[in-house]
Amino acid sequence: MDDNKTKTSRRDFLKSSVLTGGALCLGVSFFGSCKADVVPEVDFASMDFKDFNAYIKVAKDGFVTIFAPNPEIGQGVKTSIPMIIAEELEVAWDKVYVQQAGLNTESFTRQVAGGSDSIRQGWVAFREAGAKAKHLLMTAAANRWDVSMDQLSVKEGVVSNQNGESLNYGELVEDAALIEAPEKVELKNPKNFSIIGTDKFNVDLNGIVQGKPLFGIDYKEEGMQYAAILRAPGFGYKLVGLDDAEAKKVSGVIDVLKLENKIAVIASNTWAAFKGKDKLKVEWKPDGNLESSDFHSKTLRDLNDGKKLETLRKDGDIVQAFQEADQLIERSYEAPFLPHNCLEPMNFFADVTDAGARMVGPIQTPEWTQSRIAELLKIDKEKVTIEMTRMGGGFGRRLYGGFALEAAEISKITRTPVLLVYTREDDMTQGTYRPASRYKIAASVKNGEITGYHLKEAAINRNMYGAIAHFFPAGSIENLQVDVAKYESNITTGAWRAPYTNFLAYAEQSFFDELAEILGKDPVDLRIELLEKAIKNAEEDEDIIYSPKRMIECIKLVAEKANWGKSSNNVFQGLSAYFSHRTHVAEIAEVEILDDGPKVSKVYVAVDCGIVVNPLGAKNQIEGGVIDGVGHAMFGEFAFEDGVPSAKNFNQYQLIRMKDAPEVEVYFVKSTVDPTGLGEPSLPPAGGAIANALYKATGKRLYKQPFSNDLYKG
Amino acid sequence: MSAFLIEVNGQKYSVDVDEDTPLLWVLRDHLSLLGTKYGCGIAQCGACTIHLDGNATRSCILPISQVQDKKVTTIEGLSKNGDHPVQKAWKEMDVPQCGYCQAGQIMTASAFLKQNSKPSDEEIEDAMHGNICRCGTYSRIKKAVKIASNNS
Ligand code: FES
Numbered sequence: 081m082d083d084n085k086t087k088t089s090r091r092d093f094l095k096s097s098v099l100t101g102g103a104l105c106l107g108v109s110f111f112g113s114c115k116a117d118v119v120p121e122v123d124f125a126s127m128d129f130k131d132f133n134a135y136i137k138v139a140k141d142g143f144v145t146i147f148a149p150n151p152e153i154g155q156g157v158k159t160s161i162p163m164i165i166a167e168e169l170e171v172a173w174d175k176v177y178v179q180q181a182g183l184n185t186e187s188f189t190r191q192v193a194g195g196s197d198s199i200r201q202g203w204v205a206f207r208e209a210g211a212k213a214k215h216l217l218m219t220a221a222a223n224r225w226d227v228s229m230d231q232l233s234v235k236e237g238v239v240s241n242q243n244g245e246s247l248n249y250g251e252l253v254e255d256a257a258l259i260e261a262p263e264k265v266e267l268k269n270p271k272n273f274s275i276i277g278t279d280k281f282n283v284d285l286n287g288i289v290q291g292k293p294l295f296g297i298d299y300k301e302e303g304m305q306y307a308a309i310l311r312a313p314g315f316g317y318k319l320v321g322l323d324d325a326e327a328k329k330v331s332g333v334i335d336v337l338k339l340e341n342k343i344a345v346i347a348s349n350t351w352a353a354f355k356g357k358d359k360l361k362v363e364w365k366p367d368g369n370l371e372s373s374d375f376h377s378k379t380l381r382d383l384n385d386g387k388k389l390e391t392l393r394k395d396g397d398i399v400q401a402f403q404e405a406d407q408l409i410e411r412s413y414e415a416p417f418l419p420h421n422c423l424e425p426m427n428f429f430a431d432v433t434d435a436g437a438r439m440v441g442p443i444q445t446p447e448w449t450q451s452r453i454a455e456l457l458k459i460d461k462e463k464v465t466i467e468m469t470r471m472g473g474g475f476g477r478r479l480y481g482g483f484a485l486e487a488a489e490i491s492k493i494t495r496t497p498v499l500l501v502y503t504r505e506d507d508m509t510q511g512t513y514r515p516a517s518r519y520k521i522a523a524s525v526k527n528g529e530i531t532g533y534h535l536k537e538a539a540i541n542r543n544m545y546g547a548i549a550h551f552f553p554a555g556s557i558e559n560l561q562v563d564v565a566k567y568e569s570n571i572t573t574g575a576w577r578a579p580y581t582n583f584l585a586y587a588e589q590s591f592f593d594e595l596a597e598i599l600g601k602d603p604v605d606l607r608i609e610l611l612e613k614a615i616k617n618a619e620e621d622e623d624i625i626y627s628p629k630r631m632i633e634c635i636k637l638v639a640e641k642a643n644w645g646k647s648s649n650n651v652f653q654g655l656s657a658y659f660s661h662r663t664h665v666a667e668i669a670e671v672e673i674l675d676d677g678p679k680v681s682k683v684y685v686a687v688d689c690g691i692v693v694n695p696l697g698a699k700n701q702i703e704g705g706v707i708d709g710v711g712h713a714m715f716g717e718f719a720f721e722d723g724v725p726s727a728k729n730f731n732q733y734q735l736i737r738m739k740d741a742p743e744v745e746v747y748f749v750k751s752t753v754d755p756t757g758l759g760e761p762s763l764p765p766a767g768g769a770i771a772n773a774l775y776k777a778t779g780k781r782l783y784k785q786p787f788s789n790d791l792y793k794g
Numbered sequence: 795m796s797a798f799l800i801e802v803n804g805q806k807y808s809v810d811v812d813e814d815t816p817l818l819w820v821l822r823d824h825l826s827l828l829g830t831k832y833g834c835g836i837a838q839c840g841a842c843t844i845h846l847d848g849n850a851t852r853s854c855i856l857p858i859s860q861v862q863d864k865k866v867t868t869i870e871g872l873s874k875n876g877d878h879p880v881q882k883a884w885k886e887m888d889v890p891q892c893g894y895c896q897a898g899q900i901m902t903a904s905a906f907l908k909q910n911s912k913p914s915d916e917e918i919e920d921a922m923h924g925n926i927c928r929c930g931t932y933s934r935i936k937k938a939v940k941i942a943s944n945n946s
């Protein structure tokens with residue numbers, strides 16, 4: 081059963097009220113362009129759709145609307161979730177019209193974009209929603225013809241009987257809506273999937289390339305005002321003086337509001353709000369710690385070396401293993417804070433009236449945000465509606481809806497509908513940053529074998545969540561210990577694409593590369609040797625959720641595709657393999673030495689995420705994750721000086737651009753196992769793969785991100 | 795505030811704004827042409843790219859006072875139904891992830907291909923250097939530009 085190790089079925093994921101036939105038209109957006117107009121010749125908007133269940137509406141002629149329940153941040157769930165529903169519903173994809181659902185806690189749970197978990201956690205529920213609807217439609221047909229269900233067949237939304245008669249779903253939906261939904265339905269055998277596993281275009285593709293107003297920042301309505309907020313220049317400052325006379329003179333500025341340690345400028349357009357904000361004369365005074373990056377480095381080093389540690393995993397006895405070792409190897413790895421830099425800056429629309437709060441915007445956690453707004457305004461949760469727009473990136477930043485709360489707070493005061501927009505500078509300096517962290521790793525070697533492994537994490541504000549301590553190499557080394565420690569800072573931090581592992585994976589995978597060299601082993605062979613040792617332990621140890629077998633498959637596949645060990649002159653390869661978000665990924669990076677220095681030219685990736693729902697979209701996710709990982713490992717630099725961020729905009733913060741982006745070649749392991757995460761897992765291994773390849777190319781081991789500092793600046 | 799006469803996508807408008815107002819915000823807030831995006835406001839990301847007399851230009855630092863007597867084209871004016879060769883290539887490659895940067899990318903690419911219809915890889919990289927894609931769709935963008943160059 082090892083192969084099913086990463087599978088969980090959550091049959092109770094969906095609340096039972098899904099098939100109550102109630103309408104779900106909440107949040108059907110004013111954006112005409114939210115429709116899935118990949119087949120623009122069909123005018124979906126004019127069709128008469130009948131509400132059928134929370135996910136599905138069927139029109140008279142058999143066209144179907146499928147509601148995508150989860151927030152779309154670019155991870156593709158607005159396409160892939162409806163594919164899953166359509167598969168079980170048995171409809172033709174080109175008759176499907178996809179719409180973003182609003183927040184509806186009655187019908188859906190986990191309307192969250194986070195943890196690469198939308199598909200994994202919803203897999204069974206989405207399939208059942210489609211299958212139950214199909215069952216009802218077929219039951220309606222059976223009743224109509226007075227035959228039993230087994231005499232019917234269904235294909236592409238048309239039910240046929242043995243007399244050659246047929247009815248399309250549109251003709252059956254009214255009857256079907258009156259029939260009680262079955263408790264259980266049979267799901268399709270994955271062998272018979274005809275939509276899942278095929279390439280489907282992003283449902284918003286046509287709207288995106290035409291510049292349709294799909295995003296939160298594009299929201300507009302009559303009488304709406306715009307707001308910008310001036311906040312402290314850094315962490316640890318309080319507002320002591322404000323002169324808003326000049327700001328109020330800016331044409332278009334309507335009002336200036338003093339809020340708790342921040343000032344909002346309300347205007348008739350965005351530019352006036354920004355300009356008014358620049359004209360505010362404000363005095364800030366230190367109030368609390370003013371932290372600098374040197375202090376963080378030292379603090380993290382002290383934590384790594386200190387005694388105040390929490391142990392998250394302990395196998396055998398590392399003390400003894402280290403005492404008996406022939407050789408001890410110890411290395412440290414350091415990473416800076418990172419801003420998320422979603423290309424669409426934070427923004428949110430709010431209209432707070434006596435009736436409640438009407439919110440529209442880009443948010444990864446609509447349900448949590450709804451509760452927080454209700455709390456802020458001291459009203460019932462039911463009085464807060466949230467319409468979810470497409471998001472210009474999430475990466476974890478939009479899990480934290482502080483910007484939505486700010487919009488609600490402003491609208492409550494102004495009593496007007498308001499769109500709050502962050503400037504890029506606000507966005508970069510008011511982050512929920514990836515915390516700086518430092519890993520110290522030690523290993524013992526005896527008789528050519530790794531006998532002990534000690535990982536120590538030092539981080540700002542929060543340590544790794546427990547499950548990570550049981551990822552590889554857990555199970556493969558007899559004596560192993562994972563310890564963590566943290567420092568509480570006033571700098572706000574949070575989840576950043578692949579939290580913790582976005583840096584931890586690089587540290588460990590670089591360390592193993594060095595161990596392989598010290599042991600005189602090929603890096604691929606060493607990984608496989610260790611993973612083979614882990615197979616038995618992984619079966620017995622409930623905490624270990626990665627599958628050594630599946631990881632071995634990935635490593636072998638990527639080694640074969642990249643021609644590992646046989647690359648041409650002047651091409652240097654590095655391997656990294658990492659399991660996260662229940663997905664196994666192995667990557668081989670290639671570095672070439674060009675005139676202006678080393679360049680990461682290519683990354684081969686082998687992925688086992690179980691069934692691949694939409695290969696076209698899945699590849700895009702893997703490519704993006706790798707490029708994100710490479711970009712931040714190479715260039716991501718974000719320091720603090722007396723609590724003030726060192727970079728405020730893209731002239732001071734280097735994001736990867738086309739020239740530096742490697743070509744990415746993606747291979748999926750063929751699988752019939754339930755699908756797992758895709759938005760994050762290709763990022764963690766990227767840093768290690770390039771560090772190891774860069775070492776081969778330059779002879780320089782890289783212990784600190786961003787690498788560009790060591791590589792290009794001496 | 796003064797009235798400025800501008801021509802966008804073949805249509806003439808008169809807008810009453812401060813002379814330092816960047817074209818970006820005139821397009822978005824005053825003309826409700828929302829396809830042109832705000833990403834940085836300092837000509838670093840390319841999200842706000844439009845064509846000014848056919849040249850790819852950053853609208854976030856272009857004051858409205860400098861736009862008179864010039865022709866502005868935005869993503870909405872690039873084609874009627876999203877069938878400009880560059881848009882078609884973008885669809886063929888299924889380029890977008892979040893999609894936020896893509897209007898700017900398409901505007902940069904379409905202006906560039908007009909000047910250089912058969913570019914090399916390196917020329918594409920140079921031309922697209924000013925456009926950030928935070929989601930990392932660069933390889934698809936590069937391929938789409940190639941496809942468009944073969945089809946236009
Ligand atoms: S918004 Fe103009 S270049 Fe970034």
Ligand code: FES
Binds near residue numbers: 423472894
């Ligand atoms: S697709 Fe998201 S920024 Fe380019």
